Amino acid sequence: MRKKKKAAILDIAAQKYKESDLRFFRELLDYSDNGVVYNYILKHQEAIINKVFDGDRHKYFESYVALVKDKFLASVGADLHILPWSDHILFAMKYNLKQDSKRIYRKDAAKDQICFSEYVRGSLGNREEEGKAQYNIKWDRIKGIRIPRNFKDLLSGQIDSFTYTKEKIRYLLGLITLADGDGVIHAFNVQYAYKEMSKVFEENTLALSTCYDVHKKLLKDGIISVYDTPSGYQNLRIQGYKEGFKKGYIAVPYFVFQEVFKKLETAAIKVFFDVVFKHNNGENGKGKVDENKPVIFKVAVCPTDNKDSISRYVKVLGRLKKRSRSEILRLFSGDSGRTGLNSIFNMDLHEIRKGLLYIRLKKEYMIQKSEAVKASFFSAAKRFARKANVIKSILNNSLIRLNDKQFDYIVEMMRKASTRAIKAIISIVNKEIQAGNAINDIVAYIKAVYERYMAGERTRLSLDEINDDIIAKLSDPYEYIWMSME
Numbered sequence: 001m002r003k004k005k006k007a008a009i010l011d012i013a014a015q016k017y018k019e020s021d022l023r024f025f026r027e028l029l030d031y032s033d034n035g036v037v038y039n040y041i042l043k044h045q046e047a048i049i050n051k052v053f054d055g056d057r058h059k060y061f062e063s064y065v066a067l068v069k070d071k072f073l074a075s076v077g078a079d080l081h082i083l084p085w086s087d088h089i090l091f092a093m094k095y096n097l098k099q100d101s102k103r104i105y106r107k108d109a110a111k112d113q114i115c116f117s118e119y120v121r122g123s124l125g126n127r128e129e130e131g132k133a134q135y136n137i138k139w140d141r142i143k144g145i146r147i148p149r150n151f152k153d154l155l156s157g158q159i160d161s162f163t164y165t166k167e168k169i170r171y172l173l174g175l176i177t178l179a180d181g182d183g184v185i186h187a188f189n190v191q192y193a194y195k196e197m198s199k200v201f202e203e204n205t206l207a208l209s210t211c212y213d214v215h216k217k218l219l220k221d222g223i224i225s226v227y228d229t230p231s232g233y234q235n236l237r238i239q240g241y242k243e244g245f246k247k248g249y250i251a252v253p254y255f256v257f258q259e260v261f262k263k264l265e266t267a268a269i270k271v272f273f274d275v276v277f278k279h280n281n282g283e284n285g286k287g288k289v290d291e292n293k294p295v296i297f298k299v300a301v302c303p304t305d306n307k308d309s310i311s312r313y314v315k316v317l318g319r320l321k322k323r324s325r326s327e328i329l330r331l332f333s334g335d336s337g338r339t340g341l342n343s344i345f346n347m348d349l350h351e352i353r354k355g356l357l358y359i360r361l362k363k364e365y366m367i368q369k370s371e372a373v374k375a376s377f378f379s380a381a382k383r384f385a386r387k388a389n390v391i392k393s394i395l396n397n398s399l400i401r402l403n404d405k406q407f408d409y410i411v412e413m414m415r416k417a418s419t420r421a422i423k424a425i426i427s428i429v430n431k432e433i434q435a436g437n438a439i440n441d442i443v444a445y446i447k448a449v450y451e452r453y454m455a456g457e458r459t460r461l462s463l464d465e466i467n468d469d470i471i472a473k474l475s476d477p478y479e480y481i482w483m484s485m486e
Contacts, residue, residue, distance in 0.1 A: 009084045012093050013072065021063045024052050025072065028082060034161050035085025039078050086160045087318060142200060144251040144372035145176050148244025152277045154223070157270035157319055162221055166266045171214045172223065173256050174200065175238060183241025187233040187383055188226065190215050202259045232416065251281050251372035253365040255344050263339040267320040268331040271297070272341060275359055281369050282361075291366050294348065300325035300355035313355075325355070332357070380412035387415045394423055398430040406443050413450060425449050 006029050013025050027048050031037045037044060053060045067073040071089075074081045084090040147155070157164045174197035178185045185193065194211045218224045225237050255261055264272065275295045282289040301313050322328050332347060334340025344365050348358035381388040381404075388411045395402065402410065414422055428449050432439060439445050 005085065005090070008090060009082070012084065012090075016070070017063075017066070020052065020059065021066060024048065024060070024063045025067060027052055028073070028080065032082055032085070035082045037080040037082070040075075040080035041078050087321070089318065142177060142254060142257075142372075144253045144367045145173065145256075146245075146249045146369070146372045147176065147252055148241060148249045149247040149277070150240055150244035152273070155270075155273040156277065157267075162223075163217075164266065164270070165214070165217075166262070166264075166269055167210050168214045168218060168221075168223075169269060170201075170206070170256070170262065171197075171211055172218065172238070173252075174206070175224065175236065176241070179236075179238055179241065181242065183238035185236040186229075188236040189234070192383065193236075201257045202262075205257075205259050205262050249369070250277055250279075251367050251369045252276060253344075253361075253367050255365050260339050260343050264341070265331060265338050267322060268338075268341050270320060271331055272344070275345065276361070279361055282366065283369075289368060291363065292360055294358040294360050297357045297359055298355050299328045299357055302355045305355070380408045380415065384411055384415045387411060390419055391422060391426075394426050398426055399433045400426065400429060400442065400446075402442065409443060410446060413447060417450070417454065421453060425453050428453075 009029065010022070010026060013022055017025065028037055031040075031044050049055060049057060049060045053063075064073070068075070071083055074083055084093055153159050154162060155169060175185065175193065176183075177200050178193060178196055180186075190211050191208065194206065194208045197211075198206055215224075219226065223239060225239060226234050227237065229235055261269075261272075275297065278295045279293060282291050282293045284290050284293065298309075298313055298316070301310050305313075317323065317328075320328065320331070322331075330340070332341045332345070334342070344362055346360045346362055348360070388407075391411055391414060392407070395407075414425075417425075425446065429439075429442075429446055432445075
């Protein structure tokens with residue numbers, strides 16, 4: 001991707017500058033790190049003057065000034081920024097879009113807006129009635145997922161250093177469904193994640209090979225990290241996920257796991273996340289929820305727009321890699337076999353003469369934040385099936401009875417223990433039950449026996465001593481929060 005972007009920038013420069021200017025610009029690109037030549041003045045300036053301009057400072061400054069004047073370069077402190085490295089600037093240069101944000105006037109503005117309004121109504125007017133959408137899946141495991149607010153720029157394609165692709169976003173959303181509140185997936189590997197995510201995504205919309213590919217890319221991007229744990233397994237962490245909730249979050253509906261979402265154009269996915277973050281699940285900031293809350297989205301400039309409004313619109317065109325208002329509208333209406341955003345949004349057109357769409361979320365996709373309850377996808381009994389079968393077989397020959405949640409916890413705790421150790425621990429607990437001794441919390445008792453047995457404290461396994469220890473530790477609710485499992 002870096003090579004392609006560099007080639008595209010050089011291609012634009014080659015149409016504008018003479019050979020010496022182009023050699024200078026090429027050198028800067030070679031020295032740059034994602035469009036920035038760090039510490040340029042101190043580290044690189046003299047070397048470039050000697051190499052490209054044979055030490056002629058006058059020619060160097062002529063080229064430098066020309067590139068700065070044409071907005072190819074900008075000096076920020078000691079660093080030199082190559083401006084076309086930003087996608088929206090590169091796109092604007094490529095298609096010769098106006099970047100000076102001058103007011104635009106048309107010969108017949110009224111006629112132009114009338115024609116545009118008719119085009120919009122023809123494109124977006126035939127929308128499906130609410131409540132009649134057809135779904136292929138029973139979404140009985142998850143109604144939506146919680147996404148922290150600091151993910152808005154990433155998901156809506158506003159981070160220049162992140163190469164945005166549809167499959168990266170879909171895989172990241174799948175990882176979020178598997179992660180705990182800290183953004184961590186325990187005992188992670190890609191194949192296991194694919195198997196669990198396949199239960200959430202619509203059938204035949206997720207491929208294992210794609211998961212492996214985008215997993216490597218997200219690691220390189222720094223969006224996720226994988227680290228070793230004392231248990232011998234690796235955990236995956238979604239960077240910034242836990243911390244992001246300090247600024248709030250939104251609940252994204254299950255639409256993102258359906259085939260219709262996969263069929264959206266990449267630019268439409270950027271718009272989708274831009275809108276749903278602004279929609280904020282219908283919350284109006286005053287503690288109330290409005291299901292008909294609109295989000296205003298600008299699809300075209302008009303003669304009355306000011307300089308700032310036009311500038312923002314040009315940046316949107318660059319971010320979405322679109323050249324005109326018609327291409328923006330096709331993101332909503334769909335085109336050439338691609339689904340449009342009208343599959344999830346309803347649009348009001350009465351403000352279209354101002355270049356604005358009023359967008360509302362369809363009622364079938366409207367969820368509140370409280371409804372996006374994280375499902376428990378991680379099951380130690382399934383993840384460590386072989387060890388679970390060993391433990392289950394030993395328990396079946398005892399008087400110990402555990403529910404599914406308790407059993408899952410025991411498997412997670414003893415997954416690294418040997419069969420001999422497991423038999424010994426279960427035997428100790430079983431003897432206490434056979435003797436008629438009351439055990440108030442069977443999971444807490446098994447955990448206490450396990451910890452002491454594994455620590456070699458074989459002489460401290462009496463019921464009275466362990467019960468006293470458990471009672472003493474009840475004052476620490478965080479360490480023994482698992483004792484409430486029933």
